[in-house]
Amino acid sequence: MKKNLYFDVKKCMACRTCELVCCVGHSLVKELSKAIKEKQIVLPKIKVSANSGKNFPITCRHCKDARCIDACIARALTFDNEKKEVIHDKEKCVGCWMCVMVCPYGAIRPDKQARIPVRCDHCIEIGEPQCAKSCPTKAIIFKEETGD
Amino acid sequence: MKHIYIIGNSAAAISAVESIRLHDQESQITIISEEEYPAYGRCLISYLLAGDIPESKLNLRPADFYQQNKVDLLLGKKVVELSVKKRRVTLDDGEKKEFDVALIATGARPDMPEIKGIGKQGVSGFRTLNETKELISIATFAKAACVLGGGLIGLKAAYALKKRGLNVLVIVKSKHVLSQVLDDLGAKMVGRHLEAKGIEILIDQDVSEIIGNGQVRAIKLLSGKAIEASIVIVGKGVKPNIQFLKESGINTDFGILTNEYLETNVQGIFAAGDVCQSFDLVRGAAFINALWPNAVEQGRIAGLNIVGKNLKYIGSLSLNAVEFFGLPIVSMGLKKAEPGCETLEASNGKAQIYKKFILKDNHLKGFIGIGNIKNSGIFLRMIREGVDISSVKNDLLSDSFSYAKVMDLFGKDGLYSNYQEQK
CATH class of the missing domain: 3.30.70.20 (Alpha-Beta Plaits)
Incomplete structure (x- = not known):
C-alpha cells in the first residue's frame, strides 16, 4: 500500500517544526547543532504557506x-x-x-547551490518522515493512502 | 496479433512502448533507429560535451529494456519510404517490412544553412551522441569555437565548450541571444551573465563562409572579418525528419499533421515528438514545440491510442528550463505580449532576478522566470488548464506566492485532497 503525507490544516499553527526537522533529518550528522555547520546546508523539503488564515504544509505528494x-x-x-x-x-x-x-x-524547488531539486523523499534514509513524527500538534500524518 | 512499427528511438518512442506494454503484451513491437545506440538522453549531450557527466549516464533505460518489453530493436537503419496502401516500410538496405500500426517518431535534425564550407570537419549541428563524441575529440586540441545562433542548443554548446576551456564566440543575427525563448529584457540579462562568464557574444552579425582545408580553421563574417575557430556549432533551429513521407499520402506541413488523438490522416498511423505538428494550446493552432516533456507526453498518448484508449491530447506549448553558470531560467508559452495582453513583471538586474507574466482576459498565457524559478510548475498548470486567475493576479509576483494561494482554482484534486480534515 502506498503511504503518503496528509495534513490536518485546522491543527497546523505554522510553527515550522516540520521544516526544521526535515533539514536536520537530511543533514549528514542528523543533529541540529552540528547540522548548521555543515558545508552544504540542507534546504527544507516541506514548506508551510498561509492562505486565508489557514496554514498549508506543502511538499511532494509522490x-x-x-x-x-x-x-x-x-x-x-x-x-x-x-x-x-x-x-x-x-x-x-x-x-x-x-x-x-x-x-x-510547486512542491519541487531548486537548490541552486547543490544544483539538485529539493523534494520530499519520505525520509527514505531514516525510515519515517520526520515532519510527521515531530509535528507538535499532530497536523501532519503519514498513513496509507485513502485514494485520490 | 498486431505488428506495431515504431520509427525512431528517443523520448516519444520509449514512452510509447511503455504505455503500449501496460495494456498489450501480445502485439509485436519493432523499433527502428538511424542511430546505433539504445535510447539516450539527447538533452544530456551538452553535459557530456562539458565533461559534467560520463557517457554511461546517458542511458535512458536499463540495458535489458528492449528485451523486457519484447521489442525488436533495429539500430543503424533508416526508413526511406512508407507505403500507406501496402502498410509497408522500405529500409535503406532495401529490406521491406510490413506493419499494422505505425508510430512515426523520427524527431528532427539541425537546419543547416547554405553557407560555403558548411560540410567541413568540425562543423556540427550538435544533435547526436556521435556528433558529440567527434566534438569532444576535436575540443581536446582546439583553442577556439564559434557558435552560430543564440538559441538554446547553441548556448548549451557554448557553455559546454567554455567549460572545456575553449574560447567561445556566439554569433547572433538578431539583437539578443535566446530571442525565441525570452523577451528582450530577459535575453539581455542572460547575455550579460554569459559574457561575465567569459563567453563572447556578437550581435547583428552572421557568417558568410567557413574557411579551412577539410577541417575548419576560421569563419568569415559578413563584415569581412575572419575569426579563428576549430569548431563551429550551428544552432539555427531544427527541421522535422519527414523526407521519407513525401510520396506517402500522409499529410504534412512543417511536420506531420495529426488530429487530437495524435493520429495522422491515415488510420493506424500515429506521430509523436519533434516530428509531430500537433496543437499548440497557447497559439491555438498546429505547431511543433520540439521539447523533451512534450515528446514524452505525446509518445504516451500515441501509445495508449494504439492500444485503443482513445485519449485526447490537450496540446503542447513552448516550455524551457535551463541553467547557465548558476543562473536558472524558465520560460513557457508567450514571451512577448500580444495586442490585448496584460503584463505583470518585476526585475532586479543586480540580483539577476526577473519574473514576467503575460495574461489575456485574466488567463495566463506566458511566464518568464530568471534567477527565481520557484512555483513555475503552478504557472504551467495555469496555462495548461486555462483557469481564470483574476482572483490571484495580485499574488503572482509576491515572494509569498505558493500553491496554498491558488489551490482553489484547480478543483479538488491532487495535493488539495491531502489537506482535508483528517480522522
Whole structure:
C-alpha cells in the first residue's frame, strides 16, 4: 500500500517544526547543532504557506502519473512501483530544473547551490518522515493512502 | 496479433512502448533507429560535451529494456519510404517490412544553412551522441569555437565548450541571444551573465563562409572579418525528419499533421515528438514545440491510442528550463505580449532576478522566470488548464506566492485532497 503525507490544516499553527526537522533529518550528522555547520546546508523539503488564515504544509505528494518524471531529461526521477514513491537519483541528476518547471504544486524547488531539486523523499534514509513524527500538534500524518 | 512499427528511438518512442506494454503484451513491437545506440538522453549531450557527466549516464533505460518489453530493436537503419496502401516500410538496405500500426517518431535534425564550407570537419549541428563524441575529440586540441545562433542548443554548446576551456564566440543575427525563448529584457540579462562568464557574444552579425582545408580553421563574417575557430556549432533551429513521407499520402506541413488523438490522416498511423505538428494550446493552432516533456507526453498518448484508449491530447506549448553558470531560467508559452495582453513583471538586474507574466482576459498565457524559478510548475498548470486567475493576479509576483494561494482554482484534486480534515 502506498503511504503518503496528509495534513490536518485546522491543527497546523505554522510553527515550522516540520521544516526544521526535515533539514536536520537530511543533514549528514542528523543533529541540529552540528547540522548548521555543515558545508552544504540542507534546504527544507516541506514548506508551510498561509492562505486565508489557514496554514498549508506543502511538499511532494509522490504523484502516480508524475509530471516531473516525464520532464526529467536525465532519468533521475523514476517511480518505484513497490514503494509507490517518486525516487530521485542524485547521481544521475544534472540540475536542469525541468522538474521544478512542471510540478503542478510547486512542491519541487531548486537548490541552486547543490544544483539538485529539493523534494520530499519520505525520509527514505531514516525510515519515517520526520515532519510527521515531530509535528507538535499532530497536523501532519503519514498513513496509507485513502485514494485520490 | 498486431505488428506495431515504431520509427525512431528517443523520448516519444520509449514512452510509447511503455504505455503500449501496460495494456498489450501480445502485439509485436519493432523499433527502428538511424542511430546505433539504445535510447539516450539527447538533452544530456551538452553535459557530456562539458565533461559534467560520463557517457554511461546517458542511458535512458536499463540495458535489458528492449528485451523486457519484447521489442525488436533495429539500430543503424533508416526508413526511406512508407507505403500507406501496402502498410509497408522500405529500409535503406532495401529490406521491406510490413506493419499494422505505425508510430512515426523520427524527431528532427539541425537546419543547416547554405553557407560555403558548411560540410567541413568540425562543423556540427550538435544533435547526436556521435556528433558529440567527434566534438569532444576535436575540443581536446582546439583553442577556439564559434557558435552560430543564440538559441538554446547553441548556448548549451557554448557553455559546454567554455567549460572545456575553449574560447567561445556566439554569433547572433538578431539583437539578443535566446530571442525565441525570452523577451528582450530577459535575453539581455542572460547575455550579460554569459559574457561575465567569459563567453563572447556578437550581435547583428552572421557568417558568410567557413574557411579551412577539410577541417575548419576560421569563419568569415559578413563584415569581412575572419575569426579563428576549430569548431563551429550551428544552432539555427531544427527541421522535422519527414523526407521519407513525401510520396506517402500522409499529410504534412512543417511536420506531420495529426488530429487530437495524435493520429495522422491515415488510420493506424500515429506521430509523436519533434516530428509531430500537433496543437499548440497557447497559439491555438498546429505547431511543433520540439521539447523533451512534450515528446514524452505525446509518445504516451500515441501509445495508449494504439492500444485503443482513445485519449485526447490537450496540446503542447513552448516550455524551457535551463541553467547557465548558476543562473536558472524558465520560460513557457508567450514571451512577448500580444495586442490585448496584460503584463505583470518585476526585475532586479543586480540580483539577476526577473519574473514576467503575460495574461489575456485574466488567463495566463506566458511566464518568464530568471534567477527565481520557484512555483513555475503552478504557472504551467495555469496555462495548461486555462483557469481564470483574476482572483490571484495580485499574488503572482509576491515572494509569498505558493500553491496554498491558488489551490482553489484547480478543483479538488491532487495535493488539495491531502489537506482535508483528517480522522
